[in-house]
Amino acid sequence: MQEKIIRYTKLSPLARVPAYATPGAAAADLCAALEAPLTVEPMQRMLVPTGLAIELPGADCVALVYARSGLSIRNGLCMANGVGVVDSDYRGELKVPVINLGAEPYTIQPGERIAQLCLAPVWQAAFVEADALQQTRRGEGGFGSTGKQ
Structure with missing residues (x-):
């Protein structure tokens, strides 16, 4: 696998460099850059800072921010927007929009792994109107149609 260089800056002394948990991990963990624990009440949404900004290598690359499956299934802490899209020309702080879908409050600890950052290739399309499609x-057939026998 070829490594891509992703330049980053720490916008906070609390920021932690994204890290892959295992050699086979597809995404690097993002950590909460918090000075104190932060409690997310059930159904509450908030932005969690990471203290990092990144520079993607070009318009052919996107960074996608996903929920951590363990936090989601055990505690109900999910991405408020499903998947975060970090465009190649964005230079601001990476912030994680979370929602607590659990029944209990969840407290995010300073430095806790709260999301995953996955890099992927991308291409832009030229949208062309057609009179008919092939x-x-x-x-x-839409939702669930391919499961019918």
């Missing part, structure tokens, strides 16, 4: 076997 027919497929699936056709207009």
Whole structure:
């Protein structure tokens, strides 16, 4: 696997460099740059700072921010927007929009791993209007249609 260079700056002395938990990890952990514990009440949304800004290598790369599965399933702490998209020209602080979907308050500790950062290739499309689209076997079948026998 070829490594890409991702330049970063620490915007806070509390920031931690994203790190891969295992050699086979697809995403690097992002940590909360907090001075004190932060409690998220059930159904509450908030932005959690990471204290980091990154520079992607070009427009052919995107950084995607995902929830950590353990926090989601055990505590209900999820991404408020599903998946965060960090565009190649963004230079601001990475902040994680979280929502507590659990029944109990969840307290984020300073330095806690709160999300995952995944890098992926991207391409932009030229959208061209057409009078008709090519027919497929699936056709207009939508939600759940491919599970029918």
